[in-house]
Protein backbone atom coordinates (compact mmCIF):
# COMPACT_ATOMS: atom_id res chain seq x y z
CA UNK A 1 0.00 0.00 0.00
CA UNK A 2 1.67 3.19 -1.16
CA UNK A 3 0.75 6.55 -2.61
CA UNK A 4 1.83 7.08 -6.21
CA UNK A 5 2.07 10.66 -7.46
CA UNK A 6 2.36 11.17 -11.20
CA UNK A 7 4.10 14.42 -12.07
CA UNK A 8 4.34 15.86 -15.55
CA UNK A 9 7.36 17.03 -17.45
CA UNK A 10 7.62 19.01 -20.60
CA UNK A 11 10.72 18.77 -22.78
CA UNK A 12 12.61 16.97 -20.01
CA UNK A 13 11.83 19.54 -17.34
CA UNK A 14 9.43 19.08 -14.45
CA UNK A 15 6.29 21.18 -14.77
CA UNK A 16 5.61 23.66 -12.02
CA UNK A 17 2.36 21.97 -10.96
CA UNK A 18 4.46 18.95 -9.88
CA UNK A 19 5.48 20.64 -6.63
CA UNK A 20 1.91 20.97 -5.46
CA UNK A 21 1.15 17.38 -6.45
CA UNK A 22 4.13 16.10 -4.46
CA UNK A 23 3.33 18.34 -1.45
CA UNK A 24 -0.23 17.03 -1.39
CA UNK A 25 0.78 13.41 -1.94
CA UNK A 26 3.35 13.61 0.82
CA UNK A 27 0.69 14.86 3.26
CA UNK A 28 -1.68 12.14 2.05
CA UNK A 29 0.94 9.42 2.55
CA UNK A 30 1.53 10.68 6.07
CA UNK A 31 -2.17 10.57 6.82
CA UNK A 32 -2.39 7.02 5.50
CA UNK A 33 0.82 5.96 7.21
CA UNK A 34 2.21 4.76 3.90
CA UNK A 35 5.12 5.39 1.59
CA UNK A 36 5.15 8.01 -1.19
CA UNK A 37 6.44 7.11 -4.64
CA UNK A 38 6.76 9.79 -7.32
CA UNK A 39 6.63 8.79 -10.98
CA UNK A 40 8.27 10.94 -13.63
CA UNK A 41 8.41 10.23 -17.34
CA UNK A 42 11.28 11.48 -19.51
CA UNK A 43 12.59 13.86 -16.88
CA UNK A 44 16.27 14.75 -16.90
CA UNK A 45 16.68 16.07 -13.39
CA UNK A 46 14.11 15.20 -10.75
CA UNK A 47 16.14 16.22 -7.69
CA UNK A 48 13.97 19.30 -7.12
CA UNK A 49 11.15 16.99 -6.05
CA UNK A 50 13.10 16.18 -2.85
CA UNK A 51 12.23 19.62 -1.54
CA UNK A 52 8.59 18.69 -1.24
CA UNK A 53 8.78 15.33 0.45
CA UNK A 54 9.52 12.76 -2.26
CA UNK A 55 11.39 9.78 -0.83
CA UNK A 56 11.34 7.41 -3.76
CA UNK A 57 11.34 8.49 -7.39
CA UNK A 58 10.59 6.10 -10.20
CA UNK A 59 11.81 7.20 -13.62
CA UNK A 60 10.47 5.93 -16.91
CA UNK A 61 12.27 6.94 -20.10
CA UNK A 62 11.35 6.33 -23.70
CA UNK A 63 11.55 8.52 -26.78
CA UNK A 64 8.12 7.16 -27.74
CA UNK A 65 6.66 8.99 -24.74
CA UNK A 66 8.02 12.42 -25.68
CA UNK A 67 4.73 13.37 -27.23
CA UNK A 68 1.81 12.96 -24.90
CA UNK A 69 -0.44 10.02 -25.81
CA UNK A 70 -3.14 9.41 -23.18
CA UNK A 71 -3.57 5.74 -24.07
CA UNK A 72 0.16 4.99 -23.73
CA UNK A 73 0.76 7.12 -20.65
CA UNK A 74 -2.22 5.73 -18.72
CA UNK A 75 -0.98 2.24 -19.46
CA UNK A 76 2.55 3.09 -18.27
CA UNK A 77 1.23 4.57 -15.02
CA UNK A 78 -0.91 1.48 -14.45
CA UNK A 79 2.14 -0.78 -14.93
CA UNK A 80 4.02 1.20 -12.28
CA UNK A 81 0.99 1.29 -9.96
CA UNK A 82 0.56 -2.48 -10.19
CA UNK A 83 4.21 -3.24 -9.66
CA UNK A 84 4.45 -0.93 -6.63
CA UNK A 85 1.06 -2.13 -5.31
CA UNK A 86 -0.05 1.47 -5.01
CA UNK A 87 -3.46 2.00 -3.48
CA UNK A 88 -3.80 5.78 -3.90
CA UNK A 89 -2.80 7.69 -7.02
CA UNK A 90 -2.59 11.46 -7.27
CA UNK A 91 -2.67 13.31 -10.60
CA UNK A 92 -2.94 16.98 -11.52
CA UNK A 93 -5.82 18.73 -13.24
CA UNK A 94 -3.84 19.77 -16.31
CA UNK A 95 -5.52 19.19 -19.65
CA UNK A 96 -3.33 16.12 -20.23
CA UNK A 97 -3.87 14.55 -16.82
CA UNK A 98 -7.63 15.00 -17.07
CA UNK A 99 -7.49 13.32 -20.46
CA UNK A 100 -5.50 10.34 -19.22
CA UNK A 101 -7.03 9.77 -15.75
CA UNK A 102 -10.31 8.06 -16.79
CA UNK A 103 -8.34 5.62 -18.98
CA UNK A 104 -6.07 4.92 -16.01
CA UNK A 105 -9.12 4.36 -13.81
CA UNK A 106 -10.35 1.64 -16.15
CA UNK A 107 -6.89 0.01 -16.34
CA UNK A 108 -6.75 -0.22 -12.53
CA UNK A 109 -10.47 -0.77 -11.94
CA UNK A 110 -10.17 2.26 -9.66
CA UNK A 111 -12.59 4.95 -8.58
CA UNK A 112 -11.58 8.43 -9.75
CA UNK A 113 -12.62 11.84 -8.48
CA UNK A 114 -11.55 15.03 -10.24
CA UNK A 115 -11.58 18.62 -8.92
CA UNK A 116 -10.46 17.54 -5.45
CA UNK A 117 -9.59 20.48 -3.18
CA UNK A 118 -8.53 18.96 0.15
CA UNK A 119 -6.98 15.97 1.87
CA UNK A 120 -9.53 13.26 2.72
CA UNK A 121 -11.65 14.17 5.74
CA UNK A 122 -12.17 10.52 6.59
CA UNK A 123 -10.30 7.39 5.55
CA UNK A 124 -13.06 4.86 6.08
CA UNK A 125 -15.10 5.36 4.00
CA UNK A 126 -12.57 7.37 2.02
CA UNK A 127 -14.27 10.78 1.89
CA UNK A 128 -12.92 13.77 0.06
CA UNK A 129 -14.08 17.28 -0.85
CA UNK A 130 -14.39 18.32 -4.49
CA UNK A 131 -16.02 21.16 -6.38
CA UNK A 132 -19.06 20.57 -8.53
CA UNK A 133 -21.60 22.59 -10.51
CA UNK A 134 -18.64 24.45 -12.06
CA UNK A 135 -17.44 25.85 -8.75
CA UNK A 136 -20.88 26.94 -7.63
CA UNK A 137 -20.85 24.22 -4.96
CA UNK A 138 -18.75 21.71 -3.07
CA UNK A 139 -19.45 18.04 -2.70
CA UNK A 140 -18.15 15.47 -0.24
CA UNK A 141 -17.78 12.23 -2.11
CA UNK A 142 -16.53 8.78 -1.24
CA UNK A 143 -14.34 6.50 -3.32
CA UNK A 144 -15.42 2.95 -2.59
CA UNK A 145 -13.00 0.89 -4.69
CA UNK A 146 -9.72 -0.62 -3.44
CA UNK A 147 -7.59 1.58 -5.67
CA UNK A 148 -8.37 5.29 -5.61
CA UNK A 149 -7.38 8.06 -8.02
CA UNK A 150 -7.41 11.66 -6.88
CA UNK A 151 -7.35 14.51 -9.41
CA UNK A 152 -6.17 17.55 -7.47
CA UNK A 153 -7.43 21.02 -8.51
CA UNK A 154 -4.59 23.39 -9.16
CA UNK A 155 -3.72 25.88 -6.42
CA UNK A 156 -6.10 24.11 -4.03
CA UNK A 157 -3.51 22.76 -1.61
CA UNK A 158 -0.41 24.87 -2.17
CA UNK A 159 3.25 24.04 -1.99
CA UNK A 160 4.74 22.82 1.27
CA UNK A 161 8.50 22.50 1.54
CA UNK A 162 9.73 19.38 3.28
CA UNK A 163 13.29 18.46 2.33
CA UNK A 164 13.94 14.75 2.03
CA UNK A 165 16.56 12.50 0.50
CA UNK A 166 15.14 10.30 -2.15
CA UNK A 167 16.27 7.24 -3.96
CA UNK A 168 15.85 7.02 -7.71
CA UNK A 169 14.99 3.94 -9.66
CA UNK A 170 14.67 3.33 -13.38
CA UNK A 171 11.60 1.35 -14.35
CA UNK A 172 11.31 -0.35 -17.70
CA UNK A 173 7.94 -0.62 -19.37
CA UNK A 174 6.48 -2.11 -22.50
CA UNK A 175 4.47 0.34 -24.53
CA UNK A 176 1.13 -0.16 -26.25
CA UNK A 177 0.95 0.38 -30.00
CA UNK A 178 0.34 3.99 -30.91
CA UNK A 179 -3.04 4.41 -32.58
CA UNK A 180 -3.29 8.18 -32.57
CA UNK A 181 -0.78 10.16 -34.63
CA UNK A 182 0.36 13.62 -33.69
CA UNK A 183 0.56 15.75 -36.84
CA UNK A 184 1.50 19.13 -35.43
CA UNK A 185 1.57 21.22 -32.30
CA UNK A 186 0.98 24.93 -32.16
CA UNK A 187 2.06 26.66 -28.98
CA UNK A 188 1.42 30.29 -28.39
CA UNK A 189 5.10 31.06 -28.21
CA UNK A 190 6.75 33.15 -25.54
CA UNK A 191 3.52 33.42 -23.61
CA UNK A 192 2.61 31.92 -20.27
CA UNK A 193 -0.36 29.60 -20.51
CA UNK A 194 -3.43 30.18 -18.36
CA UNK A 195 -2.83 26.79 -16.74
CA UNK A 196 0.73 27.62 -15.66
CA UNK A 197 0.23 31.23 -14.64
CA UNK A 198 0.20 32.59 -11.08
CA UNK A 199 -1.55 35.71 -12.31
CA UNK A 200 -4.17 36.00 -15.05
CA UNK A 201 -5.32 39.32 -16.57
CA UNK A 202 -8.68 39.09 -18.27
CA UNK A 203 -10.43 41.56 -20.56
CA UNK A 204 -14.12 41.84 -21.45
CA UNK A 205 -16.34 43.70 -23.84
CA UNK A 206 -15.71 46.88 -21.84
CA UNK A 207 -12.41 47.23 -23.72
CA UNK A 208 -14.43 48.08 -26.85
CA UNK A 209 -12.25 46.36 -29.46
CA UNK A 210 -9.19 44.21 -30.18
CA UNK A 211 -7.11 47.31 -30.91
CA UNK A 212 -7.22 48.14 -27.22
CA UNK A 213 -5.80 44.85 -26.03
CA UNK A 214 -2.37 46.38 -25.50
CA UNK A 215 -3.81 47.55 -22.17
CA UNK A 216 -4.23 43.93 -21.09
CA UNK A 217 -1.00 42.74 -22.67
CA UNK A 218 1.16 45.48 -21.16
CA UNK A 219 -0.18 44.76 -17.70
CA UNK A 220 0.36 41.03 -18.24
CA UNK A 221 3.93 41.66 -19.30
CA UNK A 222 4.65 43.77 -16.21
CA UNK A 223 3.28 41.06 -13.92
CA UNK A 224 4.49 38.00 -15.82
CA UNK A 225 0.84 37.05 -16.21
CA UNK A 226 -1.23 35.11 -18.75
CA UNK A 227 -3.99 36.87 -20.70
CA UNK A 228 -7.61 35.73 -20.82
CA UNK A 229 -10.98 37.05 -22.01
CA UNK A 230 -14.74 36.69 -21.65
CA UNK A 231 -16.77 34.56 -24.03
CA UNK A 232 -18.23 37.31 -26.25
CA UNK A 233 -14.72 38.67 -26.78
CA UNK A 234 -13.59 35.33 -28.24
CA UNK A 235 -16.91 34.80 -30.07
CA UNK A 236 -16.41 38.12 -31.86
CA UNK A 237 -12.89 37.11 -32.80
CA UNK A 238 -11.21 39.88 -30.83
CA UNK A 239 -9.12 37.23 -29.09
CA UNK A 240 -8.37 33.52 -29.76
CA UNK A 241 -10.71 30.89 -28.34
CA UNK A 242 -7.88 29.55 -26.22
CA UNK A 243 -8.19 32.69 -24.06
CA UNK A 244 -11.91 32.24 -23.36
CA UNK A 245 -12.39 31.46 -19.68
CA UNK A 246 -15.53 30.54 -17.76
CA UNK A 247 -18.05 27.78 -17.50
CA UNK A 248 -17.85 26.91 -21.19
CA UNK A 249 -14.23 27.96 -21.61
CA UNK A 250 -11.05 27.24 -19.71
CA UNK A 251 -11.27 26.92 -15.95
CA UNK A 252 -8.99 29.28 -14.01
CA UNK A 253 -7.65 28.57 -10.52
CA UNK A 254 -4.86 31.06 -10.13
CA UNK A 255 -3.47 33.15 -7.26
CA UNK A 256 -4.51 36.52 -8.67
CA UNK A 257 -7.20 37.15 -11.28
CA UNK A 258 -7.65 40.71 -12.55
CA UNK A 259 -10.81 41.32 -14.60
CA UNK A 260 -11.00 44.48 -16.66
CA UNK A 261 -14.22 45.55 -18.38
CA UNK A 262 -15.82 42.19 -17.55
CA UNK A 263 -19.35 42.38 -16.12
CA UNK A 264 -19.12 39.20 -14.04
CA UNK A 265 -21.93 37.12 -15.56
CA UNK A 266 -22.67 33.95 -13.62
CA UNK A 267 -21.10 31.78 -16.35
CA UNK A 268 -17.91 33.81 -16.30
CA UNK A 269 -17.65 33.72 -12.50
CA UNK A 270 -18.30 29.97 -12.35
CA UNK A 271 -15.17 29.33 -14.34
CA UNK A 272 -12.82 31.63 -12.48
CA UNK A 273 -13.94 31.75 -8.88
CA UNK A 274 -11.59 29.02 -7.73
CA UNK A 275 -8.92 31.73 -8.05
CA UNK A 276 -7.60 32.95 -4.71
CA UNK A 277 -7.72 36.74 -5.05
CA UNK A 278 -9.94 38.54 -7.51
CA UNK A 279 -9.63 42.18 -8.57
CA UNK A 280 -12.19 43.95 -10.75
CA UNK A 281 -11.80 47.18 -12.70
CA UNK A 282 -15.12 48.36 -14.13
CA UNK A 283 -16.77 51.76 -14.62
CA UNK A 284 -20.18 50.51 -13.51
CA UNK A 285 -20.41 50.17 -9.71
CA UNK A 286 -23.44 47.91 -10.23
CA UNK A 287 -21.51 45.34 -12.27
CA UNK A 288 -22.09 41.91 -10.69
CA UNK A 289 -18.35 41.27 -10.56
CA UNK A 290 -18.09 43.60 -7.56
CA UNK A 291 -20.07 41.03 -5.56
CA UNK A 292 -17.58 38.30 -6.37
CA UNK A 293 -14.30 40.20 -6.09
CA UNK A 294 -11.92 40.85 -3.19
CA UNK A 295 -10.72 44.22 -4.45
CA UNK A 296 -12.37 46.62 -6.84
CA UNK A 297 -11.76 49.88 -8.63
CA UNK A 298 -14.78 51.73 -10.01
CA UNK A 299 -13.25 53.54 -12.94
CA UNK A 300 -12.65 53.78 -16.65
CA UNK A 301 -10.26 51.07 -17.83
CA UNK A 302 -8.71 53.43 -20.37
CA UNK A 303 -7.72 55.74 -17.53
CA UNK A 304 -7.01 53.29 -14.70
CA UNK A 305 -5.10 50.50 -16.44
CA UNK A 306 -2.23 52.55 -17.94
CA UNK A 307 -1.67 54.31 -14.62
CA UNK A 308 -1.84 51.05 -12.71
CA UNK A 309 0.70 49.58 -15.10
CA UNK A 310 3.17 52.42 -14.53
CA UNK A 311 2.82 52.08 -10.78
CA UNK A 312 3.27 48.33 -10.94
CA UNK A 313 6.41 48.75 -13.04
CA UNK A 314 7.82 51.03 -10.37
CA UNK A 315 6.78 48.58 -7.65
CA UNK A 316 8.43 45.69 -9.50
CA UNK A 317 11.62 47.65 -10.02
CA UNK A 318 11.79 48.35 -6.28
CA UNK A 319 10.93 44.86 -5.13
CA UNK A 320 13.10 42.70 -7.28
CA UNK B 321 -21.44 6.68 -40.70
CA UNK B 322 -23.34 6.02 -37.48
CA UNK B 323 -22.93 8.63 -34.78
CA UNK B 324 -24.03 8.48 -31.16
CA UNK B 325 -24.13 11.71 -29.14
CA UNK B 326 -24.11 11.42 -25.34
CA UNK B 327 -26.40 13.97 -23.82
CA UNK B 328 -26.19 15.07 -20.23
CA UNK B 329 -29.27 16.86 -18.87
CA UNK B 330 -28.06 19.76 -16.71
CA UNK B 331 -29.32 22.91 -14.98
CA UNK B 332 -29.20 25.95 -17.25
CA UNK B 333 -25.97 27.93 -16.82
CA UNK B 334 -27.79 30.83 -15.15
CA UNK B 335 -29.36 28.61 -12.47
CA UNK B 336 -28.86 29.33 -8.81
CA UNK B 337 -27.63 26.12 -7.27
CA UNK B 338 -29.49 24.93 -4.15
CA UNK B 339 -29.71 21.62 -2.34
CA UNK B 340 -32.31 19.74 -0.33
CA UNK B 341 -32.51 20.52 3.40
CA UNK B 342 -30.41 17.50 4.26
CA UNK B 343 -27.87 18.56 1.56
CA UNK B 344 -28.07 15.15 -0.07
CA UNK B 345 -29.53 16.07 -3.46
CA UNK B 346 -29.75 18.96 -5.88
CA UNK B 347 -32.93 20.99 -5.46
CA UNK B 348 -34.44 21.29 -8.93
CA UNK B 349 -37.32 23.57 -7.94
CA UNK B 350 -37.63 26.38 -10.43
CA UNK B 351 -34.61 25.19 -12.37
CA UNK B 352 -34.62 25.02 -16.15
CA UNK B 353 -32.78 22.03 -17.58
CA UNK B 354 -30.86 22.11 -20.84
CA UNK B 355 -28.56 20.02 -23.02
CA UNK B 356 -25.09 20.25 -21.45
CA UNK B 357 -23.37 23.05 -23.45
CA UNK B 358 -20.40 20.86 -24.46
CA UNK B 359 -22.84 18.23 -25.75
CA UNK B 360 -24.77 20.84 -27.71
CA UNK B 361 -21.59 21.78 -29.58
CA UNK B 362 -21.08 18.07 -30.33
CA UNK B 363 -24.67 17.52 -31.41
CA UNK B 364 -24.48 20.50 -33.75
CA UNK B 365 -21.27 19.14 -35.30
CA UNK B 366 -23.07 15.79 -35.72
CA UNK B 367 -25.85 17.58 -37.65
CA UNK B 368 -23.19 18.82 -40.05
CA UNK B 369 -22.03 15.22 -40.64
CA UNK B 370 -25.66 14.24 -41.16
CA UNK B 371 -26.30 16.94 -43.71
CA UNK B 372 -22.97 16.85 -45.57
CA UNK B 373 -21.87 13.24 -45.18
CA UNK B 374 -25.12 11.36 -44.78
CA UNK B 375 -24.48 10.25 -41.23
CA UNK B 376 -27.23 8.99 -38.94
CA UNK B 377 -27.31 10.58 -35.51
CA UNK B 378 -28.69 8.95 -32.37
CA UNK B 379 -28.63 10.55 -28.95
CA UNK B 380 -28.40 8.76 -25.61
CA UNK B 381 -28.95 9.70 -22.00
CA UNK B 382 -28.76 7.77 -18.77
CA UNK B 383 -31.52 9.25 -16.66
CA UNK B 384 -35.08 9.06 -15.41
CA UNK B 385 -38.13 10.19 -17.40
CA UNK B 386 -37.60 13.86 -16.46
CA UNK B 387 -34.73 13.99 -18.98
CA UNK B 388 -37.03 13.22 -21.92
CA UNK B 389 -37.71 16.91 -22.57
CA UNK B 390 -33.98 17.37 -23.15
CA UNK B 391 -33.85 14.35 -25.47
CA UNK B 392 -36.87 15.69 -27.39
CA UNK B 393 -35.00 18.94 -27.84
CA UNK B 394 -32.08 17.01 -29.35
CA UNK B 395 -34.55 15.31 -31.71
CA UNK B 396 -36.03 18.69 -32.62
CA UNK B 397 -32.54 19.95 -33.47
CA UNK B 398 -32.33 17.02 -35.90
CA UNK B 399 -31.22 13.77 -34.26
CA UNK B 400 -32.88 10.66 -35.75
CA UNK B 401 -33.49 8.61 -32.65
CA UNK B 402 -33.16 8.98 -28.89
CA UNK B 403 -32.30 6.31 -26.35
CA UNK B 404 -32.88 6.71 -22.65
CA UNK B 405 -31.40 4.22 -20.24
CA UNK B 406 -33.78 4.28 -17.35
CA UNK B 407 -31.80 4.97 -14.19
CA UNK B 408 -30.48 7.76 -12.07
CA UNK B 409 -26.91 8.47 -13.16
CA UNK B 410 -25.18 7.33 -9.97
CA UNK B 411 -21.62 8.23 -10.93
CA UNK B 412 -19.41 8.46 -14.00
CA UNK B 413 -18.53 4.76 -13.89
CA UNK B 414 -22.13 3.73 -13.75
CA UNK B 415 -23.10 5.99 -16.66
CA UNK B 416 -20.16 4.87 -18.78
CA UNK B 417 -20.92 1.20 -18.14
CA UNK B 418 -24.57 1.66 -19.16
CA UNK B 419 -23.55 3.32 -22.41
CA UNK B 420 -20.91 0.63 -23.04
CA UNK B 421 -23.50 -2.10 -22.55
CA UNK B 422 -25.73 -0.41 -25.10
CA UNK B 423 -23.07 0.19 -27.75
CA UNK B 424 -21.66 -3.31 -27.37
CA UNK B 425 -24.76 -4.62 -29.12
CA UNK B 426 -25.42 -1.44 -31.18
CA UNK B 427 -22.06 -0.36 -32.58
CA UNK B 428 -21.31 3.19 -33.77
CA UNK B 429 -18.43 4.60 -35.83
CA UNK B 430 -18.24 7.78 -33.82
CA UNK B 431 -19.35 8.59 -30.28
CA UNK B 432 -19.47 12.26 -29.38
CA UNK B 433 -19.61 13.25 -25.72
CA UNK B 434 -18.73 16.49 -23.97
CA UNK B 435 -15.41 17.42 -22.38
CA UNK B 436 -17.30 17.64 -19.10
CA UNK B 437 -20.79 18.12 -17.77
CA UNK B 438 -21.48 21.37 -15.96
CA UNK B 439 -23.29 19.66 -13.07
CA UNK B 440 -21.20 16.76 -11.83
CA UNK B 441 -18.13 18.08 -13.69
CA UNK B 442 -16.33 14.79 -13.57
CA UNK B 443 -14.82 15.10 -17.02
CA UNK B 444 -14.67 11.35 -17.10
CA UNK B 445 -17.57 9.63 -18.88
CA UNK B 446 -16.09 9.60 -22.43
CA UNK B 447 -12.66 8.47 -21.19
CA UNK B 448 -14.21 5.71 -19.12
CA UNK B 449 -16.26 4.52 -22.10
CA UNK B 450 -13.10 4.54 -24.23
CA UNK B 451 -11.16 2.56 -21.62
CA UNK B 452 -13.95 0.02 -21.17
CA UNK B 453 -14.41 -0.74 -24.87
CA UNK B 454 -10.81 -0.03 -25.95
CA UNK B 455 -11.74 2.63 -28.44
CA UNK B 456 -9.59 5.50 -29.71
CA UNK B 457 -10.28 8.56 -27.60
CA UNK B 458 -9.47 12.26 -27.82
CA UNK B 459 -10.87 14.93 -25.52
CA UNK B 460 -10.87 18.74 -25.49
CA UNK B 461 -11.72 18.57 -29.21
CA UNK B 462 -12.12 21.92 -30.88
CA UNK B 463 -12.45 20.63 -34.43
CA UNK B 464 -13.31 17.30 -36.03
CA UNK B 465 -13.19 16.23 -39.68
CA UNK B 466 -13.97 12.72 -40.96
CA UNK B 467 -12.75 11.40 -44.30
CA UNK B 468 -13.74 7.79 -45.07
CA UNK B 469 -12.81 5.98 -41.87
CA UNK B 470 -10.18 8.36 -40.66
CA UNK B 471 -10.54 11.36 -38.35
CA UNK B 472 -8.54 14.57 -38.05
CA UNK B 473 -8.93 16.25 -34.71
CA UNK B 474 -7.81 19.54 -33.26
CA UNK B 475 -7.26 19.32 -29.51
CA UNK B 476 -6.78 22.16 -27.09
CA UNK B 477 -3.71 21.73 -24.86
CA UNK B 478 -2.25 23.92 -22.12
CA UNK B 479 -0.94 26.94 -23.99
CA UNK B 480 -1.88 25.95 -27.53
CA UNK B 481 -3.38 23.26 -29.69
CA UNK B 482 -2.40 20.13 -31.57
CA UNK B 483 -3.64 18.22 -34.60
CA UNK B 484 -4.12 14.47 -34.30
CA UNK B 485 -5.26 11.78 -36.71
CA UNK B 486 -6.65 8.32 -36.03
CA UNK B 487 -8.99 5.69 -37.40
CA UNK B 488 -12.62 5.21 -36.52
CA UNK B 489 -14.24 3.97 -34.36
CA UNK B 490 -13.52 6.94 -32.14
CA UNK B 491 -14.98 8.64 -29.09
CA UNK B 492 -14.39 12.33 -28.47
CA UNK B 493 -14.94 14.80 -25.64
CA UNK B 494 -16.07 17.95 -27.42
CA UNK B 495 -16.21 21.62 -26.50
CA UNK B 496 -16.70 25.03 -28.10
CA UNK B 497 -14.82 25.25 -31.37
CA UNK B 498 -16.33 22.01 -32.69
CA UNK B 499 -18.86 24.50 -33.96
CA UNK B 500 -19.11 28.19 -33.23
CA UNK B 501 -21.65 29.68 -30.87
CA UNK B 502 -23.45 31.19 -33.86
CA UNK B 503 -23.91 27.72 -35.43
CA UNK B 504 -26.02 26.48 -32.51
CA UNK B 505 -29.62 25.84 -33.54
CA UNK B 506 -32.81 26.78 -31.81
CA UNK B 507 -35.40 24.15 -32.72
CA UNK B 508 -38.10 25.53 -35.03
CA UNK B 509 -41.78 24.57 -35.07
CA UNK B 510 -41.29 21.99 -37.79
CA UNK B 511 -38.43 20.39 -35.89
CA UNK B 512 -40.49 20.29 -32.72
CA UNK B 513 -43.46 18.69 -34.55
CA UNK B 514 -41.22 16.12 -36.22
CA UNK B 515 -39.52 15.31 -32.93
CA UNK B 516 -42.85 14.06 -31.55
CA UNK B 517 -42.93 11.33 -34.22
CA UNK B 518 -39.32 10.26 -33.82
CA UNK B 519 -38.47 7.16 -31.79
CA UNK B 520 -37.48 7.57 -28.15
CA UNK B 521 -36.51 4.16 -26.88
CA UNK B 522 -36.48 3.51 -23.16
CA UNK B 523 -34.16 0.72 -22.11
CA UNK B 524 -33.87 -0.88 -18.68
CA UNK B 525 -30.55 -0.33 -16.99
CA UNK B 526 -28.15 -3.20 -16.52
CA UNK B 527 -26.71 -4.20 -13.20
CA UNK B 528 -23.48 -2.38 -12.75
CA UNK B 529 -21.37 -0.93 -10.01
CA UNK B 530 -20.56 2.59 -9.16
CA UNK B 531 -17.21 3.39 -7.57
CA UNK B 532 -17.87 6.77 -6.03
CA UNK B 533 -20.77 8.35 -4.18
CA UNK B 534 -21.67 12.00 -3.74
CA UNK B 535 -22.78 12.10 -0.13
CA UNK B 536 -23.18 15.77 0.74
CA UNK B 537 -23.40 19.06 -1.14
CA UNK B 538 -22.89 22.53 0.19
CA UNK B 539 -22.35 26.04 -1.06
CA UNK B 540 -19.20 28.09 -0.53
CA UNK B 541 -19.22 30.29 2.57
CA UNK B 542 -20.56 33.77 1.83
CA UNK B 543 -17.75 36.04 0.80
CA UNK B 544 -16.60 39.24 2.41
CA UNK B 545 -17.57 42.57 0.87
CA UNK B 546 -15.33 43.80 -1.88
CA UNK B 547 -12.73 46.34 -0.76
CA UNK B 548 -13.08 49.34 -3.03
CA UNK B 549 -10.07 51.43 -3.89
CA UNK B 550 -10.39 54.88 -5.45
CA UNK B 551 -9.04 55.19 -9.00
CA UNK B 552 -6.96 58.09 -7.67
CA UNK B 553 -5.27 55.91 -5.11
CA UNK B 554 -3.90 52.97 -7.04
CA UNK B 555 -0.88 52.81 -4.73
CA UNK B 556 -3.26 51.58 -2.07
CA UNK B 557 -4.39 48.75 -4.35
CA UNK B 558 -0.79 47.66 -4.94
CA UNK B 559 -0.09 47.89 -1.22
CA UNK B 560 -3.11 45.72 -0.39
CA UNK B 561 -2.22 43.11 -2.99
CA UNK B 562 1.35 43.04 -1.71
CA UNK B 563 0.95 43.20 2.08
CA UNK B 564 -2.56 41.94 2.72
CA UNK B 565 -3.36 39.45 -0.04
CA UNK B 566 0.33 38.60 -0.58
CA UNK B 567 -0.12 37.93 -4.26
CA UNK B 568 2.39 40.46 -5.63
Ligand SMILES: Cc1cc2nc3c(=O)[nH]c(=O)nc-3n(C[C@H](O)[C@H](O)[C@H](O)COP(=O)(O)OP(=O)(O)OC[C@H]3O[C@@H](n4cnc5c(N)ncnc54)[C@H](O)[C@@H]3O)c2cc1C
Nearest residue numbers: 204205206230231246247248261262263265268283284301
Ligand atom coordinates in the same frame (compact mmCIF):
# COMPACT_ATOMS: atom_id res chain seq x y z
C1 LIG C 1 -24.64 28.79 -22.12
C2 LIG C 1 -23.80 29.99 -21.85
C3 LIG C 1 -22.47 29.81 -21.49
C4 LIG C 1 -21.64 30.91 -21.25
N1 LIG C 1 -20.34 30.68 -20.91
C5 LIG C 1 -19.53 31.76 -20.66
C6 LIG C 1 -18.16 31.57 -20.31
O1 LIG C 1 -17.67 30.45 -20.22
N2 LIG C 1 -17.40 32.66 -20.09
C7 LIG C 1 -17.89 33.93 -20.19
O2 LIG C 1 -17.13 34.89 -19.99
N3 LIG C 1 -19.17 34.13 -20.54
C8 LIG C 1 -20.00 33.09 -20.78
N4 LIG C 1 -21.29 33.31 -21.17
C9 LIG C 1 -21.70 34.70 -21.48
C10 LIG C 1 -22.10 35.49 -20.27
O3 LIG C 1 -23.46 35.28 -19.98
C11 LIG C 1 -21.90 37.01 -20.54
O4 LIG C 1 -22.63 37.37 -21.66
C12 LIG C 1 -20.43 37.39 -20.77
O5 LIG C 1 -19.61 36.87 -19.76
C13 LIG C 1 -20.30 38.91 -20.79
O6 LIG C 1 -19.02 39.27 -21.24
P1 LIG C 1 -18.39 40.67 -20.83
O7 LIG C 1 -18.38 40.79 -19.36
O8 LIG C 1 -17.10 40.78 -21.54
O9 LIG C 1 -19.37 41.72 -21.53
P2 LIG C 1 -20.51 42.63 -20.92
O10 LIG C 1 -21.47 41.87 -20.15
O11 LIG C 1 -20.97 43.44 -22.06
O12 LIG C 1 -19.74 43.55 -19.89
C14 LIG C 1 -18.84 44.55 -20.21
C15 LIG C 1 -18.49 45.25 -18.91
O13 LIG C 1 -17.52 46.25 -19.19
C16 LIG C 1 -17.82 47.39 -18.42
N5 LIG C 1 -17.23 48.54 -19.13
C17 LIG C 1 -17.67 49.18 -20.26
N6 LIG C 1 -16.84 50.17 -20.57
C18 LIG C 1 -15.86 50.18 -19.65
C19 LIG C 1 -14.71 50.99 -19.45
N7 LIG C 1 -14.40 52.00 -20.27
N8 LIG C 1 -13.93 50.74 -18.38
C20 LIG C 1 -14.23 49.71 -17.52
N9 LIG C 1 -15.28 48.92 -17.67
C21 LIG C 1 -16.10 49.15 -18.73
C22 LIG C 1 -19.33 47.44 -18.36
O14 LIG C 1 -19.74 48.18 -17.21
C23 LIG C 1 -19.69 45.98 -18.26
O15 LIG C 1 -19.78 45.57 -16.90
C24 LIG C 1 -22.15 32.23 -21.39
C25 LIG C 1 -23.49 32.40 -21.72
C26 LIG C 1 -24.31 31.31 -21.94
C27 LIG C 1 -25.73 31.54 -22.30
Ligand SMILES: Nc1ncnc2c1ncn2[C@@H]1O[C@H](COP(=O)(O)O)[C@@H](O)[C@H]1O
Nearest residue numbers: 326381382433434436437442443444445
Ligand atom coordinates in the same frame (compact mmCIF):
# COMPACT_ATOMS: atom_id res chain seq x y z
N1 LIG D 1 -26.23 10.73 -17.61
C1 LIG D 1 -25.58 10.85 -18.80
N2 LIG D 1 -26.15 10.36 -19.93
C2 LIG D 1 -25.51 10.46 -21.12
N3 LIG D 1 -24.32 11.04 -21.28
C3 LIG D 1 -23.71 11.56 -20.19
C4 LIG D 1 -24.31 11.48 -18.90
N4 LIG D 1 -23.46 12.07 -18.02
C5 LIG D 1 -22.39 12.49 -18.73
N5 LIG D 1 -22.54 12.19 -20.04
C6 LIG D 1 -21.60 12.51 -21.15
O1 LIG D 1 -20.29 12.60 -20.66
C7 LIG D 1 -19.76 13.92 -20.79
C8 LIG D 1 -18.86 14.24 -19.63
O2 LIG D 1 -19.59 14.18 -18.43
P1 LIG D 1 -18.93 14.15 -16.98
O3 LIG D 1 -17.99 13.01 -16.95
O4 LIG D 1 -20.08 14.01 -16.04
O5 LIG D 1 -18.22 15.46 -16.81
C9 LIG D 1 -20.99 14.81 -20.93
O6 LIG D 1 -20.68 16.00 -21.62
C10 LIG D 1 -21.93 13.89 -21.71
O7 LIG D 1 -21.60 13.90 -23.10
